[in-house]
Amino acid sequence: MIPSNPPKARVRRHLVKTAGVAAALALAVAACGGGGSGETAEGGGSTTLTITVWNLAKTPEFTALFDAFEKANPGVTVKPADILADDYPEKVTTMLAGGDKTDVITMKNVTDYSRYSARGQLLDITDMVKSTDTSKLAGLDAFNVNDSYFALPYRQDFWLLYYNKAMFDKANIKLDGPITWDDYAKYAQQLSQGDGNQKVYGTYHHTWRSVIQAISAAQTGGDQLSGDYNFFADQYNMALGLQKGGNALDFGTATAQQADYRTMFETAATAMMPMGTWYISGILEAKEKGESQVDWALAPMPQRPGATDVTTFGSPTAFAVNKRSENADLARKFVQFAASKAGAEAITKVGVVPALQDPAITEAYFGLKGMPADDLSKKAFEPDKVVLEMPVSDKTSDVDTILNEEHQLIMVGDKSVTEGIKSMSDRVKSEVLN
Amino acid sequence: MAHVMTHPAPGGSQTPRRRRAWRDTLIGWSFILPNFLGFALFTLVPVLAAFALAFMEWDSANDPEWVGLENFARLWNDENFHVALRNTIYYSAGHIPLTLAAALGLAMALNRRLRGVEFFRTAAFFPYVTSLVAVAVVWNMLFNPTAGPVNLFLEAIGVQDPPRWVASTDWAMPAVIATSVWRDMGYYMVLYLAGLQTIPKEYYEAAMVDGANAWQRFWRITIPSLRPTTFFVLVMLTIQSFKVLDLIVVMTDGGPGRSTLVLAQLIFREGIREGEFGYSSAIALVLFLLVFTVTVVQFRINERRSS
Structure with a gap:
């Protein structure tokens, strides 16, 4: 546009022009930078609701829930903001820090919830929670922050x-x-x-630390934030024994090949697998599509000797309203809907366990095509006690990092169980609890 | 020009000349302005803001609070920082010399008349343009401790107890370094090839007439003539090594335990995951100073050798 070698007499004019172009460019750039994302609500009461979700295509509950909400509220459109599951917490943290206005934020885990609520990024919905019948809503306690609530669980x-x-x-x-x-x-x-490619393992322990640690805490009453971790010992010894005997895929191999627990179970490479209820919808889908022929059933989580009740661990998933939402009324309505019976029914249909616990819903759940029908599977669905996977506090995530690092060291055999547990205790005490 | 010529007064020529110089400067600036604005807005300002943040406490939602040197005091006593710093230096100490040697070796090998040399050059450059995630996943499979080809090969040639690579705290970092050398050597090979081709053939001919053998020619002609290239490669490699993040995140995610945790990863973890943006910025500032110091030293050494 600008001649590369302008005659001198016209320099001034060109300079003015150039400056003008540059200024316009600067403005355009600034506008891009400062505009921010998020939906703009036009006028009072927009009918478009934006919601953060992860892996929309592989998480059927979201679509089921959104469709049901749209149906119950004619004229309303739900617009999901899809985020890669692995990056979800980091992405949402960054979005909220940048002043994003997405109306509803899905709380993938309780730890992140405690952070967002502590920073004042979520809308206080205590009034709504108190005015709703929450007696059957499992996992609600996890969202209680000094008697205030900033989210309502919809699945447990x-x-x-x-x-x-x-x-x-x-x-x-x-x-x-x-x-x-x-x-x-x-x-x-x-x-x-x-052997080799035909090897079938007796069981598969996924690489997450909860497979060992959260179940130990739940069944022994141990506290994962305490800095004293001897209660992990039995579970570690059992898991390492199985691994050493070739009865469970060894941790180092599982990490190196980024083993997928779904593949392990669906291709019958393992006979047993402790895992969360979210996987039920995964198996149902794989079998429906003909991707797997596995003949499966459920049993309660194994217990420590002498236990009379069935104790396991779990964690709720919830929806919260973004404090910056310009559409808060509709957003609150959605959060309430998701936790209600109508919401529970909608997600039950795709094999997801709702937070709302109701015999009718459990029955509908086992009525799904492809669900095992035996009594033990049903019993597995009614544990006596579900302990929160990881207690919530401002120390949770620091402790989590340490426990995870030491977990890896024990499982790859770099440290003995005793040494590993000792260094967990030492590190949590000196780095976090001091 | 016409302007000056119509006013040939001896005393008055200085002012227009100065004005003209200014005009030229301004025109020059106006050409780089769009680029500079982008840099200033998206790089310079955020970097300066991060420097300031290093002296504050900020959770990204509420107002930052000035804490002075507190973040640095915490750094000093933070074992995670020490581990990450050690690992970063370990990685750099492996990655820089090995990549340099591999790149130079490849360039020497491929800087000759050889049938299909273009194909081999392309093949050597290929890892660099391959998606890093794919590279990391494939190398993870190669390094698989039980069924990986690397260990199967080692067992076949009689190694009794091959390393468990990414599943072992001692061998995870060497595995990462090997992968990164393989990935980067092609790029630096191209730089070396360019450098090699600038060396006049006459030098070698003269040396051969004087009876120098291949080894002497390499040390006395090739290496000194490549000094500018080597300097550039060294600086780029240093900067790249100190801020390594992507490969480690995909291959080991810092594990097992903390055996491959590096500074850039700690910055990400403390900032984005833990929400401690002030502390995270303090680590970033230390990393910046580290890279800056090493680079300045490299420049000084280079200047001294040049003169």
């Missing part, structure tokens, strides 16, 4: 034992009640077979 996942029924039948093992961890280890040994 807890852990149980998935097992390959065909393999159990073949080995003549019949499950008719909750088993102990000793039984579990024994079955894992019995059910392991084959």
Whole structure:
């Protein structure tokens, strides 16, 4: 546009022009930078609701819930903001820090919830929670911050034992009640077979620390924020024993090949697998699409010897309203809807466990096509006690990081169980609790 | 020009000349202005803001609070920072010399008349343009401790107890370094190839006439003639090594334990995940000073050798 070598007489004019172009550019750039994202609500009461979600295509509950809400509120459109599941907490943190106005923020875990609420980024919805019947809403306590609420749970996942029924039948093992961890280890040994690519493991422990740590805490009453972790020892010894005996895929290999627990179970590479209830919808979908032929059923999480009740751990998922939402009324309405019976029914249909616990809903759940129909599977669905996966406090995430690092070191055999537990305790005490 | 010529007064020529110089400068500036504005807005201002943040406490939602040197005092006693700093230096100490040597070796090998040399050059450059995530995933498979080709090969040639690579605290970092050398050597090879081609053939001919062997020619002609290239490669490699993040996040995510935790990752973790943006900025500032110091030293050494 600008001649590269302008005649001198016209320099001044060109300079003015150039400056003008530059200024316009600067303005344009500034406008891009300062504009921010988020939907602009036109006038009073917009009918478009924006909601942050993860992996929309693989998380059918969101679409089910949004469709139901749109149907119940004609004229309203829900616009999901899809985020990669692995990056979800970081992305949402950055969005909120940047003043994003997305109306509803999905709380993927309680730790992030405690951070956002402490920073004042979520709308206080205590009045709404108090005026709603929440007696049947599991997991609500986790969102209580000094008697205030900034989110309402809509789903409550807890852990149980998935097992390959065909393999159990073949080995003549019949499950008719909750088993102990000793039984579990024994079955894992019995059910392991084959070699190389044909290897079938008795069980699969995914690489998350909760597989060992959260279940120990729930079943022994230990506190994961206490800085004293001897209660992890039994579970670690059991898991390492199975790994060493070739009855469970070894941790280092699982990490190196980024093992997918779904593939492990759906291709019958493992006979058992402790995992959360969210996976039920995954198996149902895989079988429906013909991607897996696994003959599966559920059992309660194995228990410590002598336990009379079934204790497991779990964590709720919730919706919260962004404090900067320009559409707060509609957003509140959605949060309430998701926690209501109508919301629960909508997500039950796709195999997701709602926070609202109601016999009718459980029945509808087991009426789904492809669900196992035996009594133990149903019993697995009604644990006596579900302990929160990780207690919520301002120390949670620092402790979580340490416990995870030391967990890896124990599982790859770099530290013995005793050494690992000692360094967890030492590090949590000196780095976090001091 | 016409302007000056119509006013040939001896005393008056200085003012227009100065004005003209100013005009030229302004025109010059106006050309780089759009680019500079982008840089200023998206790089310079955020960087300066991050420097300021290093002396504050900020959770991204509420007003930042001035805390002076508190963040740095905390750094001094933070074991995670020490571990990350050690690992970053370990990574750099492996990555810089090995990449340099590999790139130079490749460039020497491919700087000759050889049938299909273009193909081999392209092949060597290929890792650099491949998606890093794909590279990391594939190398993770190669390094698989039980069924990976690397260990199967080692076992086949008689290594009794091959390293467990990314599943071991001792071998995870060497595995990461090996991957990063493989990935980066092609790029620096191109730089070295360009450098090699500027060396006049006459030097070698003269040396051969004088009876210098290949080794002597390499040390006495090739290496000194490549000094400007080596300097550039060294500076780029240093900066790149100190701020390594992507490869480690995908390959090991800092594990097992903290054995591959590096500074850039700690910055991300403390800032984005823990919401401690002040503390995270303080770590970033330290990393910046570290890279800056090393680079300045490299420049000084280079200047001294040049003169």
